[in-house]
Amino acid sequence: MPGVHDRGGWPTDDPIDQEEHPVMDWEVRMSALLGALRGKGLMRTDEMRRGIESIDPSRYESIGYYARWAESVESILAEKGIFTREEIDGKMGELSGGAG
Amino acid sequence: MSESHGHEHPGMAHDEELGYYARRVRAMEAVLVEKGIVSGEEVERLVAEGEARTPADGARIVARAWTDPGFKNRLLADAKAAVAEMGYSESESLPDVVVAENTDGVHHLVVCTLCSCYPTWLLGRPPDWYKSLTYRSRAVIDPRGVMGEFGLELEEGVVVKVLDSTADVRYLVLPQRPAGTEGWSEVELARLVTRDSMVGVSRPLTPETVVG
Structure with missing residues (x-):
């Protein structure tokens, strides 16, 4: 049984959805942030891939492309000790609190 | 197995998820900036480069x-x-x-x-x-x-x-x-x-x- 990311040849007759969704600011931001981390050698392509491929299979299928990136970057940087997940939780609460 | 792949929208998640990830990414960036690992200007520059x-x-x-x-x-x-x-x-x-x-x-x-x-x-x-x-x-x-x-x-x-x-x-x-x-x-x-x-x-x- 291949991993959830290994999609080649998975049986489906569904037509390809050719509709484009409008790009969201956070997706652009995510992409740029990854670029910055790559430039510093903190996120290599193989690490990025490993992070994406480690996402829980049902979650992998239910979230979008850049959300997978966010999951991967967070797990790899936490693994490297660059930050902890708790720090991100804390900052998220702080930012939401400030905005609300 | 999950049946969710029948109707997935790549790049698009549920509204709730979108809100979550938008905030999560913002929080990650803020923490990385605070730690001096990336700078806001750098991310801005890369946003502009990406758009180009x-x-x-x-x-x-x-x-x-x-x-x-x-x-x-x-x-x-x-x-x-x-x-x-x-x-x-x-x-x-x-x-x-x-x-x-x-x-x-x-x-x-x-x-x-x-x-x-x-x-x-x-x-x-x-x-x-x-x-x-x-x-x-x-x-x-x-x-x-x-x-x-x-x-x-x-x-x-x-x-x-x-x-x-x-x-x-x-x-x-x-x-x-x-x-x-x-x-x-x-x-x-x-x-x-x-x-x-x-x-x-x-x-x-x-x-x-x-x-x-």
Whole structure:
């Protein structure tokens, strides 16, 4: 049984959805942030891939492309000790609190 | 197994998830800035650079290859070195890029079954369909059916080669130059080169579609 990311040849007759969704600011931001981390050698392509491929299979299928990136970057940087997940939780609460 | 892949929208998640990830990414960036690992200006600069990349870049490269046989040979032999001649260079150690030439007998289609690898620095952001689980599944088992959905019907005798991208190699298709473009300049030709023709799901535009 291949991993959830290994999609080649998975049986489906569904037509390809050719509709484009409008790009969201956070997706652009995510992409740029990854670029910055790559430039510093903190996120290599193989690490990025490993992070994406480690996402829980049902979650992998239910979230979008850049959300997978966010999951991967967070797990790899936490693994490297660059930050902890708790720090991100804390900052998220702080930012939401400030905005609300 | 999950049935959710029947109706997934690549790049699009539930509203709740969108809100979550928008906030999560903002929090990650803020923490990284506080720790001095990245700066806000740096991220802004990369946002601007990312926005500046579009399929027009790939189109310029294709048009140059159509008009300059020496460049075409260099492009097919070592794409990174050839595009650097045109000012497309990457300081980072990005994956290799291979340019695959379509001919009367061979047509190439690009996919990334494992992820959504794409030559973003030459084509800009990948379209949603390229990232969809359906395209990633079907491109390798039913390439003609997939191309048909994009309106491309190849003749029976044409060999279809599907190129599956990896973390190390990205592909760009060099489509065939449309008939009736003899004497066209590079700039004129570039207008015929679409994003989809460089992924292999369609042909370039024809002269009739852009003239008059």
